[in-house]
Amino acid sequence: MCEARSVGTQPAAERGRRLLDRVLAGVPTGESPLRHVRELPERAATSVPWPDWVSGSLRGAFERCGVVAPWAHQVEAATHAREGRNVVIATGTASGKSLAYQVPVLSALAEDRRATALYLSPTKALGADQLRSVAALDVPEVRAASFDGDTPLPERDWARAHSRWIFTNPDMLHRGILPAHAKWAQFFRRLAFVVVDECHGYRGVFGSHVALLLRRLRRVARRYGTDPVFMLASATVSDPAESASLLAGVPCEAVTADRSPRGARTVALWEPPLLDAYQGENGAPVRRSAGAETARILTDLVVEGARTLAFVRSRRGAELTALSARHALSEVDSSLPARVAAYRAGFLPEERRALEKDFASGSLLGVASTNALELGVDIAGLDAVVVAGYPGTLASFWQQAGRAGRAGDGSLVVFVAQDNPLDTYLVHNPTAMLDKPVEATVIDPTNPYVLAPQLACAASELPLADACLSTFGGAVARRVVDDLVADGVLRRRPTGWYWTSRERPQASVDIRGSGGEQIAVVESDSGRLLGTVNPGSACATVHPGAVYLHQGTSYVVDELELEDGLAMVHREDPEWSTTPREQVDISVLSTVERQVHGGGAVSVGLGEVAVTSHVVGYLRRLPSGQVLDQIPLDLPEQTLHTRAVWYTLSEALLAEAGVPHRHVPGALHAAEHAAIGLLPLFATCDRWDIGGVSTALHPDTGEATVFVHDGHPGGAGFADRGHAALIPWLTATRDAIAACECPAGCPSCVQSPKCGNGNEPLDKQGAVAVLDALLRILVTKKGETAA
Known part of the structure; x- marks a missing residue:
């Protein structure tokens, strides 16, 4: 999948406004849900020549994919990495961050036939997408390969033995690669680059785990005599150099000046109307739900033929939004419902891949997704994005909005406020959303609840020594190690601290902070695995009697076995929904x-x-x-x-x-x-x-x-x-x-x-x-x- 660069033929500003007029059609006079409209202008690209160190064959590979000349920020980031400096490129969606790390990595792999590289992404979907992008370049002898939970065992063996660029995620690095580093010795002895994609997504407990995981990675690499260059890619964030340095554990140079073209965007802030016929809890006024409003907007845009991605805040919400849109479309054109689908975490791998392929090809016109499609999957040329509810950070909002108008086309972005204090505040105070700088990421690698299991994992991989504790937090790490010794988890010897058990700790350490192994949701009659649920939310979402949605089909939970990690359900379509107390x-x-x-x-x-x-x-x-x-x-x-x-x-x-x-x-x-x-x-x-x-x-x-x-x-x-x-x-x-x-x-x-x-x-x-x-x-x- 090459990175195509084209320009839309319709005037960009007119295109976004026309789509907005379409979704406003039929709204009674004086009842407009619009609270603010902002026109974001086009931005011209700044291209520069290829650096001299990029070979003619590699230039030709990119040119065949439509990249005649790189943008200035791509060359700036690639040059930092080429010269051995760790770097973070923090620019907008569709700004070509992939090329910025592909160029130095592929150049190094071509020049040194023994060199290897590692790519990490927060989602398997993004990793698979980036692997396809590298494969499309067809650079000889790279042998790029996936190594994640969806990779069949025979292919894993081949990747470990032969691949020179491994595409994986933090979960597999944590559980499958570092614990078995002896089997990966040849790969680690030649490791030249580590790419950490969409690093702004590593925040909170997950980000803290990943920060320590990257320190474990560097420690193992040094054991085999290498000190790889780290290249990090991020959405626009505040102080990316500091954030990336804290995450990777090494000083990072920051590239932030985005020189890619950007089409004009019409950004609309939208507050659903009040429902006069209904009252909520305690007689409170109720607005039409953001999901229902998003389904209506999605329906109008699909009828218009606009390729649209709607981001919804929950798995259930994504299912309901797609279901409502399909129902409404069935009354317009019987062929349209099949062109709308839901996409979310918890789907089986083959379901996700099929949906990604259909949306990328245009077979699907509309997709209602959780933030599973926020991070980097190359769904190009979208006409519109609808964001149902504030996604938690401004960085995530602009990342989601950036899915629209790729390749320089004009587009529409609609933010639909949920009925909550923050969303209401934002649509009535647009400067807080549209003019405020994006946030810095928040991680704390010294959190003892994160540091203790990570140090146990590190000790099981290689014994800990005084010299390496500074990498993990210095005095704080030493106190945690002493606690692990007191608990019998580690044993102190003259040469360091050793893991005491035959069982590796990685299998029981959940780096995503979800509280343990996922709860499997299984259909009782067929034994079919429908999906998975976070164990921390299982009691609230798949308790006995709960209504569970999967691919638009309703199920009712029969039993929840927390110890076995199992929720048994049967197919039923009740007229009610369920809310936990x-x-x-x-x-x-x-x-x-x-x-x-x-x-x-x-x-x-x-x-x-x-x-x-x-x-x-x-x-x-x-x-x-x-x-x-x-x-x-x-x-x-x-x-x-x-x-x-x-x-x-x-x-x-x-x-x-x-x-x-x-x-x-x-x-x-x-x-x-x-x-x-x-x-x-x-x-x-x-x-x-x-x-x-x-x-x-x-x-x-x-x-x-x-x-x-x-x-x-x-x-x-x-x-x-x-x-x-x-x-x-x-x-x-x-x-x-x-x-x-x-x-x-x-x-x-x-x-x-x-x-x-x-x-x-x-x-x-x-x-x-x-x-x-x-x-x-x-x-x-x-x-x-x-x-």
Whole structure:
């Protein structure tokens, strides 16, 4: 698959606007869902000559794929790598980052017939796509090959013995390559380059694991006498040199000036309309769901013949969006429903490959996908992208938006707001989304919950020595090693620390932070594997009685066996959906930082907490939102040790703020929900990465307290970011609640779709009063203004 470069024939700005007019057709006058439209202009390319060190045959290979001359940033990055410097190229989607690392790697492999290279991507789909791209260049003797979970065993043996450029992912490097490094000795002795693609996706717990995994990789390479050059590719991020250096563990040069062409884009911020006929929980007004609105937009664009990718926030949402669009299209043209599909993680490999091929070829016109298609898969020439709900970071939003208008064509990008505080805030404050710099990634390789298992893995590969601990965190790593020795995991000898068990630890260490092995979803009648579910969310998503969607077909869960990693389902299409009910408690284990303000009226804390959650039942709801019944469940409690930021308010301050004692729980609960919704503006997370607990009297603080905690063991840095940006974070939270026009609280301000208490109790006005009182004291203390 070569990287084609062409220019659309229709004027770019007109093309995007025409598509927007099409999806607006039929909207009644005065009821437009548009909140803001921004025209992003075209950008001309800056091409430069090929460097002298690029051979004529390699130039010819790229020219056959349509690349006559490289862009300036591609040559800049390739030259850094050629001269032995580690480099990160952080430019926009479709800016040719692949060529930037392909040129130095392929040049090195051609010049030294013994040299090898390793490519890592966060998804198997991206790795397969990039392998096809290299294969299309047809450079002799490279013998590029895949080595991932989808690779058959005989092909793995061939790749290990003969391939000079291995395409894999962190999971296989962790479980299949490094533990068996002796079998890979020939490959490691010749390793010249390591490519880490889409490195902005390595954040939180997963990113922290990958950072330590790359240190393990460098350690093994040094054992065989090599010190490979690292090339990292990223979407546009803040301070890419610092982020890449922390991830790779080596200093990296940054290339950030994007010299590729970009077609004009029409970016529309879209707020679904209120549904007058329906009321939500506690009588709150309800907007048409982002998924339903996205399905309607997708339908209109497919009818128009526009190749469209809709990003939806959940697996279930992707299924429902595709299903709704197919149903609507069946009433227009019987041939169109077959040209729309869902794409998500959890599909079987052959299903994913077939969908990717059909979408790339144009057989599919519309695809509703989770972020599984965000990262780099070369789906070129799309006319439109619809983003249903804020994807958690600005970097992800622009990465998803960049799928539209590739190869210089004009395009349409529609951001459809979900009914939550953050999305509502963004469509009404477009500068926060369209003009704000993208975030820096957040990783913490010294997180002991990550460092301990990674050091155990490293010791099982090669004994640890004092000299190598500095690579893994210095004094922090030494303390963790001492704990592993005390627990009997490692044994201290004069030459270092050794792994004590016959069993390798890699199989039990989950680098994606999902809490263990995936739960297999199996159809009872046929024994067919339908997909997999994250074990951390299994109790909430595949509990007995839950409705599970796969490829547009509904199933009902019969039983969930957590120990066996199995959920058994049968095919059924009930008229209701299911929503779990959950009880959550939190306890403070240790306080890292605590500040008292206003003579004790307010305190702010940061520390380690234990969060105990228990799914106790589920609701069955009709499409109208009406609750049919609540069914109890008998499932085990789950405890998470993580990091949290919290604030307390004295009883006197609450009284002074005009919040009666009986309204305190609802006021704190509403403030908690809104704070969770707005934190992604200040940390690289989304609301599903974090959680919260509020209480009118917490036993560990002795006062009314609101906690916001990370949703990963040991923490992922999000609570710390919230603590560092406390005043602007809580100011945005207060403003979002106050600006909402609903009378008593709704999903746009204080209701949460993930609330295990059914959004009860909630007090919108009380939340504003609480935050006003809190900010008044914090701002006075800091000498700042809340504006």
